[in-house]
Amino acid sequence: MGVILAVFLIFSYAYSYDLDSLLDEAIREVESEKSEKYYNLALKLFNEGVYKLAVKNGELFIEKNNFDRRKLEDMLLLLSVSYYKLKETKKLFDLYLRFIGSGISKDIKLKLFVYTNNLLVREKEWKRLKIVRKKWHRYFKNKKIRPKLKGVYSRFEPGINIFSLKEGNIIGDNTVYIADKNLTLIEIAKKIDMGYDELKISNPHIDPFDILKGEAVFIPRRRLLPEQNFEFGTVYINLSEKRLYYPLIIEGEPYVISFPVGIGTDNTKSPVGEFFISQKKENPEWIVPKSIREEDPSLPPVVPPGPNNPLGVRAMRLGNTEYLLHGTSKRFGIGMKVSHGCIRMYNRDVVRLFDIVNKGTKVVITDKRFKIFKNRYIYLEIFELSVKDKIDILNLLKERGVKITPYLIDFYNIEKRGYSIPL
Structure with missing residues (x-):
């Protein structure tokens, strides 16, 4: 019992x-x-x-x-x-x-x-x-990264325009910038070596022309290189994000040099494809193309070197084309669609790049509105999406075993643009 x-x-x-x-x-x-x-x-x-x-x-x-x-x-x-x-x-x-x-x-x-x-x-x-x-x-509290590199590379600023390569093809860490006086986003971009558009899309609710003293700006520095299987020693430019990447082995370690760039307008687009640095000039003169003189007959046939030269202090020709990678005499335009097709840089950046890039260096220009790569995680990076892009993202993520709602893609397209997102 x-x-x-x-x-x-x-x-x-x-x-x-x-x-x-x-x-x-x-x-x-x-x-x-x-x-x-x-x-x-x-x-x-x-x-x-x-x-x-x-x-x-x-x-x-x-x-x-x-x-x-x-x-x-x-x-x-x-x-x-x-x-x-x-x-x-x-x-x-x-x-x-x-x-x-x-x-x-x-x-x-x-x-x-x-x-x-x-x-x-x-x-x-x-x-x-x-x-x-x-x-x-x-x-x-942000910690300042002390420069460790020597020689010509000591002129680059770690965490700003030179980055240790992390897993796969990821670089950088996102930070914030607090305005020390009333500023515009253009002024802040120049201060911290960023482009205007990349700051604007990652801060969609900030008035770019009315940033008060004490306001914070999100700085999107964590990025994916434009190619998963990139080559060291090749310059990559992605037009949609208006940014240049140059992966290098320095002192036996992998680094990526990265700068914001200005690109061609919608009517005078920058070229896409593979090129090489065919010519390098310090303090170049500008031989004004016929098409530009037709737009502005007041321009002379040749603009001599100097502070009013639109090519700035350095110029590098892309292959056998008329397109140049060059500096600028303008106070704005980096990180925007402003040129007649050339790739425009801050003068201080083009000097640093000029000094380490040799003639014959390959330059790959792409126009990717989003990136999806798998490293330790699957990462998504958005710049400007069309309806087709959103469908493509959902399908590509589904193939990789990630299922998310279309509402989330729309949300990210507003609130998480301009930097890599782990999914």
Whole structure:
């Protein structure tokens, strides 16, 4: 009798345990379905500009979700932007305090800081701003990278225009820049060796011509080289991101030199293809092409070297073409579509590149509006997407075993452009 009772008790306990597990699993599935609904609806509403309803669903998602970090980070970014646009200072401040010291990615913390900091600056809430800054310096005070290279390479700035090559074809780390006075995005770009467009697309909610003292700008320095299987010693230029890459082995270690560039307008596009450096000139004269003189008859046949020469202080010819990689006499235009097809650089950058690039160096020019490469993770980098591009991204990710909603691609095309995103 005792044996039968013991078996019954064991069976009852096991049955009860299994039933509890099944109930817990069923509850988790229901909660997961609910949170997925809130997630997709929040993204859809945000993309349509319905921020108040997007916030409601985003907040419900965070309340229900405790298992999917990537989706949590998507919602935190969505809420940060929405609170910023709706001027919900207390909600944004509380969100910042809750998550700035948590285990979310550095990129989301950077964005959370940018929007919280900037809203408080705009609203002149100095007490809260002081708390935000104190927390920021505690966790993420930027450390200056000391130059280690010698000779001609010591003139490059680590983490700004020369980078150690990380896994696969990834370089750089995203950072923030805090304006020390009222500035424009063009002025900031020049200060930190970036292009205007790459800063503008990665800071979609900042007025590029009205950045107040104390406001923060997100700096997108983590990038993928334009080719997965790149060649050291070849110059790569991707027109869509308006950036040049030059991977090299220096002192036995892999590095990538990278600079912003200005490119041709939509009517006078820069060329795409493989070229080589066929000619190098210091302080070049500009022999004005006939087509440009027809546009502006006041131009002379030849512009001599000097501060008014559009070619700047250095010029390198691409193959047997009329296209040049050159400096500039303009105070703006780097990182923009401004030229008649030539590749334009800051003078200080073109001098540094000129001194390390030999005649005969291969130059590969591409026009990739997005990149998808697999290193340790699958990375996506977006610049400007067409409808077809969005479909292509979804299909390419599906082939690699990554399934994401079209709403998320639209969201990333607004909020995560200009730098590599691990998926």
